[in-house]
Amino acid sequence: MIKVKGEIRLDSLLGYVVIGVLAVIFLAIFFSFVPVMLWISAFASGVYVRLTTLIGMRLRRIVPARIVNPLIKARKAGLEVDITQLETHYLAGGNVDRVVDALIAAQRANIDLVFERAAAIDLAGRDVLQAVQMSVNPKVIETPLVSAVCKDGIEVKVVARVTVRANIDRLVGGAGEETILARVGEGIVTTNGSAESHKVVLENPDLISETVLGKGLDAGTAFEILSIDIADIDVGTNIGAKLQTDQAEADKRIAQAKAEERRAMAVAREQEMSAKVEEMRAKVVEAEAEVPLALAEALRSGKMGVMDYYQLQNLEADTKMRRTIGNTEADES
Template sequence: MELFITGGIAILIIILLILFFTFIPVGLWITAFFSGVRVGILTLVGMRLRRVIPSRIVNPMIKATKAGLDINIDELEAHYLAGGNVNTLVDALIAAQRANIPLIFERAAAIDLAGRNVLEAVQVSVNPKVIETPKISAVAKDGIEVIAKARVTVRANIERLVGGAGEETIIARVGEGIVTTVGSSESHSDVLENPDSISRTVLNKGLDSGTAFEILSIDIADVDVGRNIGAKLQMEQADADKKIAQAKAEERRAMAVAKEQEMVADVQAMRAKVVEAESQVPLALAAALKEGKMGVMDYYNMRNILADTDMRTSISKMTDDNKPQ
């Protein structure tokens, strides 16, 4: 019985020791102690209670201490709880110290929490970065399209990383500068002969204002001649004018046809009236003879006049037909 109790106590002690060393990172505390980082056991326990992984705070703290940085472990823990990357932050501070870049902890933490890679920003500040723009099309005053491609060398501006615009803004502004410069050129050949004029003009516009970068240089990597936009526009305009003229001509033709049809209808109506009037003539003659208003001799005289008129008309037609053409 006593042996059973003793064995149970030993197992309980072992379980407690396992839980103790699992909950309290004694190994991490020993590593920190011999690395010169003074962090208490209770501090590590507090991190566990605050759901902070102690190794993600202590290991960067060891690197910072070895690099000679004066950082408080509470600051690192607060940055971790705020959602920051403690390891990257410490690496950036060490890199800035080695490069003699004035970067304090608060500014680095603000840059990291703003969503930017603070370590990459420090590296770009030391080693400038080259941003290559896509092919940008612009049209000179002579109507010839010029396609240019630029390489922009930039350096990160630590002071403007928080709230400053990114690479997309630099590319957009450089593209706008290229379009403006080419568009103000009298001829596309001027651009081809002096591509550095684009660089000078664009660089003098202060395109890095309000961005997280400082533009060091703008180099035109490639310049090509594209389409003759002016000639194409003139052809399209001529085609449009032609279609408008055709439409107006068709409109005039339709109006003429309608007018002709209207005149034909009027003539037919007049002929109908004449036929109707002629049909009334025999009735009128009969009525005049019956009422004594017209004599038989008057009637024959009228017939003679009509026959004479028909004869004269026939003779005139025969004369016109016999004339030499």
């Protein structure tokens, strides 16, 4: 009878241990799946979030802390933000904490910014908190060295500092800092290029700021240009003189090429004339070679007498003498 009672008590004790282990496992799973501590923190902060909502976040693979903590922060700051909006933005790939911080900063700075616009800015890839901070504290952008040539041919090098403020309404779809720098550089080139002399630009550098600001360069951008200040201005090389020198060198080469072309044409013409002269000389030699044959034929046929032949010889000798005398006088002169 005692053994039976011992066995009964041992079985009961073993059952209690199993039940306790199962209870511990159940509670561990429950508390790991249901963020009770987060629910208590929200309730203590005056933000009521149902446990079913937190469980639904787990089922939707949302980290409850990334939704509840920004919600507590927003409610403490006096913002009317719905938990559904935060979940939707999180599921869309946005940064809920940064959006809430931007909304709080905008409220403190009296900037009209609603949750939908802040979420759109964040999803567009821009830092919405930095944009709000830039709206309060303008940012200074320094342009690279911009070179432009005045009408007198002198190069002027300018570095400008552009003070910009973020435009919340145009952050989505607006151009960035690169566009601002490109437009300011274009304005600097336009101003320097239209100046009659580089001295005018050096004496009045504010002409650049006035011209650039007058063009409305911030149109279509995510920024508002507050001021453009000339940080550095310097004189470069004499581009006009260099271009004239290059042009003169090019003209000289063209003239030399044309002269060479004319010389080649003259040489070719001379060679052509020499060939013609040689051809005529060959014909004369050929004709002279036929003269004795013609004379012999004339004497043989009786068309010319001996006396006629002697007279022809005398005439030829007289002609040679005259040529010799003429060449001698020409050499003496």
